[in-house]
Amino acid sequence: MYSVTRICAVKRTPSLFLRCKSTNADQFITINNKTYKSDPEFTNVTPSIISHVNRSLHKKPNHPVNILRDLIEKKLSSVDDAFTTYNNFTPVVSTFENFDSLGFPADHPGRSKSDTYYVNDKTLLRTHTSAHEMECYNKVDSTGKPGFLISADVYRRDEIDKTHYPVFHQMEGCRVWKNRSIDEIKSDLKVLQKKLDEHEMKLIVEDRSLENTPEENPKQQYMTDQEVDLVSQHLKRSLELVISEVFNQKINSMKKEKNSENIPNELKVRWVNAYFPWTTPSWEIEVWWNNDWLEVCGCGIVQQQVLLNAGYEKDSTISWAFGLGLDRIAMLLFEIPDIRLLWSEDNRFISQFTDGSINTFKPYSKYPGSTRDVAFWLADSSKDSIEIHENDLMEIVRNAAGSLVESVKLIDRFQNPKTNKTSLCYRINYQSMDRNITNDEVNQIQKQVETELVDKYHVSLR
Ligand code: FA5
Ligand code: MG
Numbered sequence: 001m002y003s004v005t006r007i008c009a010v011k012r013t014p015s016l017f018l019r020c021k022s023t024n025a026d027q028f029i030t031i032n033n034k035t036y037k038s039d040p041e042f043t044n045v046t047p048s049i050i051s052h053v054n055r056s057l058h059k060k061p062n063h064p065v066n067i068l069r070d071l072i073e074k075k076l077s078s079v080d081d082a083f084t085t086y087n088n089f090t091p092v093v094s095t096f097e098n099f100d101s102l103g104f105p106a107d108h109p110g111r112s113k114s115d116t117y118y119v120n121d122k123t124l125l126r127t128h129t130s131a132h133e134m135e136c137y138n139k140v141d142s143t144g145k146p147g148f149l150i151s152a153d154v155y156r157r158d159e160i161d162k163t164h165y166p167v168f169h170q171m172e173g174c175r176v177w178k179n180r181s182i183d184e185i186k187s188d189l190k191v192l193q194k195k196l197d198e199h200e201m202k203l204i205v206e207d208r209s210l211e212n213t214p215e216e217n218p219k220q221q222y223m224t225d226q227e228v229d230l231v232s233q234h235l236k237r238s239l240e241l242v243i244s245e246v247f248n249q250k251i252n253s254m255k256k257e258k259n260s261e262n263i264p265n266e267l268k269v270r271w272v273n274a275y276f277p278w279t280t281p282s283w284e285i286e287v288w289w290n291n292d293w294l295e296v297c298g299c300g301i302v303q304q305q306v307l308l309n310a311g312y313e314k315d316s317t318i319s320w321a322f323g324l325g326l327d328r329i330a331m332l333l334f335e336i337p338d339i340r341l342l343w344s345e346d347n348r349f350i351s352q353f354t355d356g357s358i359n360t361f362k363p364y365s366k367y368p369g370s371t372r373d374v375a376f377w378l379a380d381s382s383k384d385s386i387e388i389h390e391n392d393l394m395e396i397v398r399n400a401a402g403s404l405v406e407s408v409k410l411i412d413r414f415q416n417p418k419t420n421k422t423s424l425c426y427r428i429n430y431q432s433m434d435r436n437i438t439n440d441e442v443n444q445i446q447k448q449v450e451t452e453l454v455d456k457y458h459v460s461l462r
Contacts, residue, residue, distance in 0.1 A: 029043065029045065029050070031119065032092065036092075036119045036120055036123055037120055039118070042118040043119060044118050044157075044395070045119055046395065048402050049117055049125070049155065049167070049398075051402075052153065052343075053090075053091055055153070055343070056153065058087060058151045058153065058326065062350060062353045062355055063350065063353065064330040064336065064342065064353055065327060065330050065342060066355070067353060067354075067357070068330045068333065069087075069151045070356070072242050073151075073171075076173065076241070078195070080188065081145070082147040082188075083147040083148055083149045083173070083175075084147070085150075086136060086149070086150045087150075087151045089132050089150065091126050091152065091153055092119060093125075093126045093131045094122055094123060095121075097126075097135070098127060099111055101133070101309050102130055102134075102277055103303060103306070105277065114389040114391045114392065115158075116156065117155050117156075117157060125154075126154055126155065127155060127156050128154050128170055129154060129170040129171065132150050132172065133172065133302075136174065137306070137310035137312070138310045138311055140176055147173065148173075148174055149173050150171065150172040151171045152169065152170065153169055154167070157391040157394070160394050160405055161406075162337065162407065163339055164339065165339045165343070168326070168339075169327055172321065172323050172324075173238070173322045173324070174320065174321045174322075175238070175319060176318075176319045177231070177319070178312075180316070182227070185227070185231060185318075188234060189230060192238060193237060196237055196240060196244070201244040201247065201248035201251075201267060202266065203269055206268070206271070207270070207271045208273070209283050212273055216273060218280055219280070219281060220301070222304055222315045228281070228301065231318050231319075231320055232281070234320065235299055235301070235320035236271060236283075239324075240269065243267070243287060243296065247287065250332075250333045250358055251263060253360070257359065267288070268287070268288035269286065269287050270286050271284075272284050272286065274298055277303075278305075278321075279302055283298075283300060284297065284299070285299070296329060297322050298323050299321060299323070300320070302321050334360065335361050336361045337361075338433070340406070340433050341361075344433045345434060346434045348364045366431070367435060367436050367437070368431070369437075370429075370437065371430070372427075372428050372446045373411070373426065373427050374426050374428065374449060374450060374461070375412070375424070375426075376423065376424060376453060376459040377460040377462065378459055379458040379460070388457040388459075393426065393453070394408055397428060399452075400449050401428075401430060401445045403432070404442075405429070406429040406431040408427070408428050411426065411427045412425035413425075423462060425462075428446070430442045430445065
C-alpha cells in the first residue's frame with residue numbers, strides 16, 4: 001500500500017509558492033453538487049478524476065464489479081444474517097475520517113499528496129472504505145445487526161498500466177461483539193464453521209501467521225488470549241468462506257465453458273502477517289492462482305481506539321474488520337485483460353455479463369494504439385526547480401489523455417557525469433478501448449503533456 005517513488009527531490013522555493021497562492025486563491029471545486037474551496041497547497045484532484053465520482057460500477061447492473069459484490073454480500077449474509085450493507089457513501093471524506101479516526105500517524109506516506117487526491121487540506125477522495133468504519137460502528141446499535149459491509153469506489157494516485165487505475169473498488173466488512181460473551185462468539189463460530197464444512201470447495205489453508213512470535217503481531221492488552229483466538233478464527237473462516245464461494249463459482253464456470261486445460265481441482269490460500277494502523281493483530285490473505293500468489297484482502301482485530309472514537313464504552317467491545325479489493329478479483333474471475341475495460345461504455349463489453357453469473361470475457365477487436373516518448377532533463381537544484389514525483393507525471397498524462405492512455409513506463413534514465421543533470425525518458429502508449437484515435441489527437445495530447453511538464457516542473461525537453 002502507498003508505495004513512494006521519488007524521481008527528484010528538490011525544495012519548492014518561496015517565490016514560487018507565493019506566486020501559486022495568489023493565482024489560485026478563492027477557487028472552488030464542485031463534486032456531487034457540493035462546492036469545496038480549493039487550496040493551492042493541497043488541491044490535486046483533476047477534472048478527469050472527478051468525472052469518475054458518479055460511475056458507481058459496484059452498483060451498475062450486469063457489471064463484473066457489481067456481480068462480484070453481490071455474490072460476496074449474499075454469501076456472508078447467508079451465514080447468520082449479521083450484516084447491514086452500505087453501498088451509497090459519497091467518496092468525498094475528511095482527513096479525519098480517512099486517516100485520524102483510524103490512528104494513521106502524522107507522517108504516514110498514505111497522507112502524502114503524491115499518493116492521495118486532495119480536494120483541500122481537510123477534504124479528500126477516500127483512499128479506502130475504512131474511511132467509513134467510524135460512522136458505521138456508530139450505527140450498529142440502531143441497525144440491530146452486529147456487522148456491516150461497505151462497498152465503494154476508492155481513489156489513489158498511482159502508476160498507469162493494465163492492473164492499475166486511479167479508481168478501484170473495495171468492500172469493507174466489520175463484525176462486532178458488544179458484550180464480549182465467550183459463549184456467543186463460540187456459537188457464532190460454530191454456525192460459520194458448519195457453513196464452511198458444507199461448502200463443496202475445500203480450501204488448502206496455510207497459516208504462516210501462526211509461526212510468529214506475539215511481539216511481531218501483538219494482541220491488544222484489553223483482550224484475553226481466548227478472545228483473540230476465537231475472534232481471529234471467526235474473521236479468518238469468514239474470509240475463507242468468501243474465497244471458497246467466489247473461486248468455486250469460477251472453477252464451475254470454467255468447467256461449463258471448457259475453455260481451459262488448467263482447471264484447478266483444489267484451491268490453496270495462505271495467511272500472512274500484515275500491518276495496518278487501526279488493527280492488531282493484522283493479516284492478509286493470498287490465493288494461489290495462475291502460478292502466483294494474489295493478495296486479495298487485508299484484515300485484523302480492530303484497535304480499541306477506533307471503537308472509542310465511534311462512541312463505544314471502554315473495554316466493552318471486540319471487533320474484526322477486513323478490506324477486500326473487488327476489481328482485481330473481478331478481472332481474474334471474468335478474465336478481463338485490462339483494468340480500463342471495467343470503465344468501458346462500449347456495449348460489446350457490458351452486454352457480455354449477466355447479474356448472478358461468472359463467465360469468461362471474449363475479447364473483441366482492439367483499436368490500434370500509438371506510442372510517443374517524452375524525454376527531458378530534470379531541473380537542477382537551482383532556484384526555480386520544484387519537486388516532481390513519478391505519480392505527478394502519471395497525473396499529467398492522465399489529465400491530458402483520460403482513458404486514452406494504456407500505460408506509461410520509464411524506458412531510460414541517464415545522468416550526465418559532467419553536469420550531474422539527470423535525463424528521463426518515458427514511453428506513453430495511447431490506445432482507446434472504445435474507438436479509433438487519430439494521430440492529430442495523440443499529438444495534441446502529447447503536446448499538452450510536454451507543456452505541463454515544462455510549466456509545472458521546469459524540466460527541459462530533449
Ligand atoms: C487497505 O486499503 C485497508 N483499508 C484494508 C483493511 C481494512 C485492513 C480493514 C484492515 C482492516 P490495502 O491498501 O492493502 O489495504 O488494500 C486492500 C485491498 O485492495 C488489497 O488487498 C487489494 O486487493 C486491493 N487493492 C489495493 N491497491 C489496489 C490497486 N491499486 N488496484 C486494485 N486493487 C487494489
Ligand atoms: Mg495490501
